[in-house]
Amino acid sequence: MPKGPKFIRFLWPTLRALRELGGSAKPREVIDLVLELAHISDDERAEQLKSGGLRVDNQIQWARQYLVWADLLDGSQRGRWTLTE
Secondary structure: OOOOOHHHHHHHHHHHHHHHOOOEEOHHHHHHHHHHHOOOOHHHHHOEOOOOOEHHHHHHHHHHHHHHHOOOEEOOOOOOEEEOO
């Protein structure tokens, strides 16, 4: 597997999922569609962090944060992921 941050593979699927969901959606809706679009296996979906959270969910959250920093997503509303203009 290539070196570097693993969350990068979720940048494009996150944008694509939000477009398919009409530009704005709840985090769980986005994450579920991203996992489907990225063809993530059940085994990988079950991997947990030491904290008990799911590894792929965490990686998608990091992808979202980087998209917010790049001004591609609006990070101003809690509980809602939204594409910017």
